[in-house]
Amino acid sequence: MEVLSVGRLEIRPGEFVAAVDGRPLDLTVRELQLLTALAARADRIVSRSELYAAVWDRPYRSDERSVDVYVRKLRLKLEAALPGWTVIHTHFGFGYRLSPVLHTRATNP
Amino acid sequence: MEVLSVGRLEIRPGEFVAAVDGRPLDLTVRELQLLTALAARADRIVSRSELYAAVWDRPYRSDERSVDVYVRKLRLKLEAALPGWTVIHTHFGFGYRLSPVLHTRATNP
DNA sequence: ACGCGCTTTCACAGGTTGTTCACAGGATGG
DNA sequence: CCATCCTGTGAACAACCTGTGAAAGCGCGT
Numbered sequence: 192m193e194v195l196s197v198g199r200l201e202i203r204p205g206e207f208v209a210a211v212d213g214r215p216l217d218l219t220v221r222e223l224q225l226l227t228a229l230a231a232r233a234d235r236i237v238s239r240s241e242l243y244a245a246v247w248d249r250p251y252r253s254d255e256r257s258v259d260v261y262v263r264k265l266r267l268k269l270e271a272a273l274p275g276w277t278v279i280h281t282h283f284g285f286g287y288r289l290s291p292v293l294h295t296r297a298t299n300p
Numbered sequence: 301m302e303v304l305s306v307g308r309l310e311i312r313p314g315e316f317v318a319a320v321d322g323r324p325l326d327l328t329v330r331e332l333q334l335l336t337a338l339a340a341r342a343d344r345i346v347s348r349s350e351l352y353a354a355v356w357d358r359p360y361r362s363d364e365r366s367v368d369v370y371v372r373k374l375r376l377k378l379e380a381a382l383p384g385w386t387v388i389h390t391h392f393g394f395g396y397r398l399s400p401v402l403h404t405r406a407t408n409p
Numbered sequence: 410a411c412g413c414g415c416t417t418t419c420a421c422a423g424g425t426t427g428t429t430c431a432c433a434g435g436a437t438g439g
Numbered sequence: 440c441c442a443t444c445c446t447g448t449g450a451a452c453a454a455c456c457t458g459t460g461a462a463a464g465c466g467c468g469t
Contacts, residue, residue, distance in 0.1 A: 207394040220394065368456095390456095390457070
């Protein structure tokens with residue numbers, strides 16, 4: 192898994208880098224790991240437990256919120272890097288899905 | 301790998317010399333080796349273990365601090381040779397990256 | 410054996426990141 | 440429309456990582 196490309200987003204796990212249009216995102220270890228896990232499963236709904244298993248070492252508890260917290264952090268940084276795009280979608284009761292979509296009602300009223 | 305040039309920094313590993321604007325830096329063996337390892341991977345984030353493997357012979361332990369100590373020594377000498385420039389950047393949780401950047405808030409208030 | 414310079418290890422301070430909480434806001438099924 | 444469950448969010452707290460000065464260890468030439 193050298194490079195993961197999803198739209199304008201490009202991730203090189205081996206080089207500890209994720210970039211948008213070649214511009215590197217400033218991510219922490221966990222953020223990069225989670226983004227990588229999501230990108231590796233782009234366009235598919237991924238359960239919290241699967242994401243958790245892919246990123247964290249300890250066992251998953253259903254009341255665990257770390258994934259949610261990090262999804263939020265990623266959303267903030269991705270929105271800053273890709274204004275007008277929704278990259279991570281929530282699937283109520285199931286999990287999350289990564290797939291960049293230009294969202295309606297962007298920067299114009 | 302005859303010569304490594306990164307901005308005003310030039311390294312000639314074969315001649316055991318590193319210089320800024322042609323002015324040689326006064327480095328010890330380890331310092332030169334580490335600088336060379338970093339320069340050979342300029343603009344990329346390099347993990348401690350990779351740097352360690354490139355410079356030291358013995359196996360790397362995660363609690364090893366030698367890299368940090370030498371990065372500091374290099375920073376001191378580089379700052380003296382290139383006032384106002386930040387050459388080695390820290391990537392928390394990942395490692396270090398060499399790429400000279402004129403840092404804001406330099407020598408003038 | 411001694412002094413000297415370089416390397417490695419230590420200990421502690423300071424920062425950054427990771428985890429957990431508590432509550433607010435939404436979605437779902439009846 | 441209501442009760443309930445799920446997710447969003449900001450902040451507190453804990454854990455981990457890096458910066459740094461100094462001490463200890465080494466090898467070498469004198």
